[in-house]
Amino acid sequence: MATIAGVNLSTPSVFAKITDPKSKVQPSRSLWLNNPSRKRPAQFRTGRMHMQPLRAAPDRISEKVEQSIKSAEEACEGDPASGECAAAWDEVEELSAAASHARERKKDSDPLEAYCKDNPETDECRTYED
Amino acid sequence: MAISLNSPCSLYSPTKTHLGFFNNQRQLAVFYNKRSSSSSSSSSSKQRGCLVITCSAGDSQTIVIGLAADSGCGKSTFMRRLTSVFGGAAEPPKGGNPDSNTLISETTTVICLDDYHSLDRTGRKEKGVTALDPRANNFDLMYEQVKAMKDGVSVEKPIYNHVTGLLDPPELIKPPKILVIEGLHPMYDARVRELLDFSIYLDISNEVKFAWKIQRDMTERGHSLESIKASIEARKPDFDAYIDPQKQYADAVIEVLPTQLIPDDNEGKVLRVRLIMKEGVKYFSPVYLFDEGSTIEWIPCGRKLTCSYPGIKFSYGPDAYFGHEVSILEMDGKFDRLDELIYVESHLSNLSTKFYGEVTQQMLKHADFPGSNNGTGLFQTIVGLKIRDLYEQIITSKAAAPVEAKA
Structure with missing residues (x-):
């Protein structure tokens, strides 16, 4: 059957790999295990309206930004010209940019808009022009 | 289902590819060229369900645009304006890694060159190098994959996760009509530079960079004028050495x-x-x-x-x-x-x-x-x-x- 044949088998494989006791488990690198809010893979979701999983929890990034600033200040206490100091402040920049992107995305994410992007033909997504 | 080896199509079986990646950062490039197509097609009858066929944009080659700028200097805004000119909004790949950095619209695919980091956040910290440093980036892979796409071949591009600081399993990128590579180093490597049909550099003066980052970060907990300034200053030597010189090629x-x-x-x-x-x-x-x-x-x-x-x-x-x-x-x-x-x-x-x-x-x-x-x-x-x-x-x-x- 065409629809079944079309199912991408890579997702189950990822699970199989992770639950395989012989393999080296690195949960933080897996797609699903590192964030409880997106633990459920897409194919198990039901219902017509479903929200996209949050791309990133802005609060979590905010915490990371705060921590990174503290550790950058510490890393630069000894030698402000060291590579460690530059790398630590570079991490602050990277996380600050990620936090800003996460805020932007949160602002943009309207559940109806997201639904209509995937289902433009449905009644609730019709737009009328006069 | 007959696919000629001379067609611009490639075959692959995802079950084989997504796995080895978890443990080995260096094993990044997985190319689906004609040779691998023929080898995987022998098993295709048994596992048709997980066979993916990708085709390039017909006979027209992919046009490659490079956009260089420092972090927080308006690359995303520029990309949104650019993709809008081509019509249709650019979206992250559907059903993929929610932290993917890629944007795809009908004509255009925008990839972020941070995905070619060879050192993840921990690795950079240990070695004391910034992401601006070429040693933190894999230019060989960047070149191979951009070249492959320009030739109409899909690639499995790594994903650098900006939240976790880790390299996530790769995502499949099909050759678009227009490929934009944006990031810190699109014009750094001479081989990559050669592949660009057009290149842009966003050159933000220090005063404006400071003002923009205040706007961006001051509401963020832990940030202060001092921390924003310290971050700009600490990154400046590497910025001047590796990023700024690229503007001469733009x-x-x-x-x-x-x-x-x-x-x-x-x-x-x-x-x-x-x-x-x-x-x-x-x-x-x-x-x-x-x-x-x-x-x-x-x-x-x-x-x-x-x-x-x-x-x-x-x-x-x-x-x-x-x-x-x-x-x-x-x-x-x-x-x-x-x-x-x-x-x-x-x-x-x-x-x-x-x-x-x-x-x-x-x-x-x-x-x-x-x-x-x-x-x-x-x-x-x-x-x-x-x-x-x-x-x-x-x-x-x-x-x-x-x-x-x-x-």
């Missing part, structure tokens, strides 16, 4: 400076923006004001058009930039009203618009984007139109060329 540079209309202004609210356009670039002819090649200063505000303080000032003229002949269009000040924008647009030539007022229309459409009332938005939109024009010219010239027999 076909267009957008320079963002403090205004000269208000004496000693450093608020960063009014900007002086310069669009530096290289002369003699194939399929790219610079925009000009009034008379091509002349030197002109223009204050559009006066009897016909009234502007609020501090007004608007344009200048245009030929110049030299890193030994190249260039044309520079400059705008200082900001637009307060729609009629100012239309008035300015009607006095610019060679904009590559498809109808009168297209620049204004694009600017209005995205009035909520940063820079929509000043030269950053105006010049980003213009560069977007020039890239559309470049793309269309390349397609036309290909169509006009006699069809070559395939080897």
Whole structure:
């Protein structure tokens, strides 16, 4: 059957790999295990309206930004010209940019808009022009 | 299902590929070329369900655009304007990693070069190198994958996760009509540079960078003026050594400076923006004001058009930039009203618009984007139109060329 044949088998494989006791488990690198809010893979979701999983929890990034600033200040206490100091402040920049992107995305994410992007033909997504 | 090996299609089986990646950072490139197609097709009858077939955009090759800028300097805004000019919004890949950095629209795919980090966040910390440092980036893989896409071959591109700082399992990227590679180093490696059909560098002066990052970060817990300054200063040596020199290779540079209309202004609210356009670039002819090649200063505000303080000032003229002949269009000040924008647009030539007022229309459409009332938005939109024009010219010239027999 065409629809079944079309199912991408890579997702189950990822699970199989992770639950395989012989393999080296690195949960933080897996797609699903590192964030409880997106633990459920897409194919198990039901219902017509479903929200996209949050791309990133802005609060979590905010915490990371705060921590990174503290550790950058510490890393630069000894030698402000060291590579460690530059790398630590570079991490602050990277996380600050990620936090800003996460805020932007949160602002943009309207559940109806997201639904209509995937289902433009449905009644609730019709737009009328006069 | 017969697929000729000479067709621009490639076959692969995802179950085999996504796994080895978890443990081995170095095993990044997985190419699906003709050889691997034929080997995987032998098992395809048994596992048709997980077979993926990708085809390149017919006979037309992928056009590659490079966009270089520091972090937090407006690359995403530029990308949104560019993809809008081509029509249709760019979205992250459907059903993929939610932290993917890729944006895909009908014509355009934008990939973030951070995905080619060879050292993850922990690795950089241990070695004491920043992401700006070439040692933190895998230029061999960047080159191989951009080249593959230019040749119409799909690639499994790694994903650098900006939240966790780790390299996630790769995502499949099919060759689009237009591939934009944006990031810190699109013009750093000579081999990658050779693949670019057009390149842009966003050159943000230190004063403006500081002002923008204050706007971006001050509401963030833990940040202060000192931390923002410290971060800019600590990254500056690597920025100067590895990022800034790339601007000499760019076909267009957008320079963002403090205004000269208000004496000693450093608020960063009014900007002086310069669009530096290289002369003699194939399929790219610079925009000009009034008379091509002349030197002109223009204050559009006066009897016909009234502007609020501090007004608007344009200048245009030929110049030299890193030994190249260039044309520079400059705008200082900001637009307060729609009629100012239309008035300015009607006095610019060679904009590559498809109808009168297209620049204004694009600017209005995205009035909520940063820079929509000043030269950053105006010049980003213009560069977007020039890239559309470049793309269309390349397609036309290909169509006009006699069809070559395939080897």
